[in-house]
Amino acid sequence: MPVAPPVDAPFVYDPTDPATQRSPFALYERLREEAPLYRVEHPRFWVLSRFEDVFAAARDTATFSSAQGLTFEPGEIEKLGLAPTIVMMDPPDHTAFRRLVSRGFTPRRVAEIEGPVRAFVGERLDRLAAGESTDLVEGLVGPLPTFVVASYLGVPAEDRHRFDQWTNAIVAANAEGEMLGRALGAVTELYGYFTELIERRRREPADDMITDLLAADIDGSELTVEEVLGFCFVMVAGGNDTTTGLLGGAAVLLTEHLDQRQRLIDDPAAIPNAVEELLRLTSPVQGLCRTTTRDVTLHGETVPAGSRIHLLYGAANRDPREFGPTADTLDVARQIRRIMTFSSGPHFCLGAAAARLQARVALEELLARMPGFTVDESASVYAPGAFVRRHESLPFSPTGA
Numbered sequence: 001m002p003v004a005p006p007v008d009a010p011f012v013y014d015p016t017d018p019a020t021q022r023s024p025f026a027l028y029e030r031l032r033e034e035a036p037l038y039r040v041e042h043p044r045f046w047v048l049s050r051f052e053d054v055f056a057a058a059r060d061t062a063t064f065s066s067a068q069g070l071t072f073e074p075g076e077i078e079k080l081g082l083a084p085t086i087v088m089m090d091p092p093d094h095t096a097f098r099r100l101v102s103r104g105f106t107p108r109r110v111a112e113i114e115g116p117v118r119a120f121v122g123e124r125l126d127r128l129a130a131g132e133s134t135d136l137v138e139g140l141v142g143p144l145p146t147f148v149v150a151s152y153l154g155v156p157a158e159d160r161h162r163f164d165q166w167t168n169a170i171v172a173a174n175a176e177g178e179m180l181g182r183a184l185g186a187v188t189e190l191y192g193y194f195t196e197l198i199e200r201r202r203r204e205p206a207d208d209m210i211t212d213l214l215a216a217d218i219d220g221s222e223l224t225v226e227e228v229l230g231f232c233f234v235m236v237a238g239g240n241d242t243t244t245g246l247l248g249g250a251a252v253l254l255t256e257h258l259d260q261r262q263r264l265i266d267d268p269a270a271i272p273n274a275v276e277e278l279l280r281l282t283s284p285v286q287g288l289c290r291t292t293t294r295d296v297t298l299h300g301e302t303v304p305a306g307s308r309i310h311l312l313y314g315a316a317n318r319d320p321r322e323f324g325p326t327a328d329t330l331d332v333a334r335q336i337r338r339i340m341t342f343s344s345g346p347h348f349c350l351g352a353a354a355a356r357l358q359a360r361v362a363l364e365e366l367l368a369r370m371p372g373f374t375v376d377e378s379a380s381v382y383a384p385g386a387f388v389r390r391h392e393s394l395p396f397s398p399t400g401a
């Protein structure tokens, strides 16, 4: 469904247009410079694109609420009959829930997956080197996050194949926001599967996140099975295509900027800093909506209470007001103070450390084993969807031949 701006808009910004999704950055510049508060008529929503505006709105959850949903139109979760998940809660409910689930995201858990992640990446790179796949999404950056989410949740190895299939169906439908209903079969099967897994973990606790979530107890409040289920769903829907977007986008940037790549080959210790810069430029979650709880005046205009407002993290991350005149270019040595890639404030991504780990390990291994790799952006295909920008396929050559 294409969106329509008002007749007096200075230009058309349509986040549902596939051409915009593929290449949104020139429009982001126009939004920041010419229409920092942009209005879309159909469906009615507003757009914020400057760093300071997006940063402030994300942190002000009393004014910019998540409780009506994060897409352009209300009701996406209700249509599925699911309870609101953590991303669709406001404080104080969100605060209490987040305190409980944070127990599953310990630094130890991140540290422990480094070895398995490195082994997984190595094995996938061996297969790419052998020519078993010529696509980076299929060969590495699609399966890697699925492996990590499954490891976090403690999905046993023998169930991974089924889990991967549900994940792929949910990720594909989720990209289109309002089309999640298409994956209803997969969602139902996944919920059924996790209901059983939760029962099993009650009987046989293991060293995994579901066990941690079941044991979480703060001041006598604990999570219900429905809440654990909803949280597993957020992990699947939020932890996969985002990381695919980061890793695919990183491969494109390092193919386009060989001088920057060389710096990382010469000095792998620079990779963690480069990951921050790649997170900034790729910004896999390009934007999400909030709903205003009161009239808000911004840039001389008043957004009425109850309006949808799109926080464009991807535009904020390239704002020269925050990142200087080179904001649009890759500089692996850039010192970054703040980025919006994982949002900011109460909803700051709980998987940020896991995403950074995957990017660091994938780049370390890829650059050490295949320093001459290339990807072909011109032949790539982007997944549809206004919210997460990621490749569906990205042709890959281990040697650049």
Ligand code: HEM
Pocket (backbone or CB within 6 Å): 066, 070, 086, 087, 088, 098, 149, 152, 234, 235, 238, 239, 240, 242, 243, 246, 283, 284, 285, 288, 340, 341, 342, 343, 346, 347, 348, 349, 350, 351, 352, 354, 355
């Ligand atoms: C590069 C990869 C990733 C990106 C760009 C990303 C981005 C985000 C963003 C922008 C939010 C805030 C949503 C909002 O503004 O309403 C968020 C929340 C969240 N993310 Fe991530 N994410 C990534 C990876 C992951 C991974 C790997 C996991 C799980 C292992 C994860 C789990 C979550 C959870 C549970 C939340 C909800 C936090 C809350 O609402 O309090 N994410 N993520």
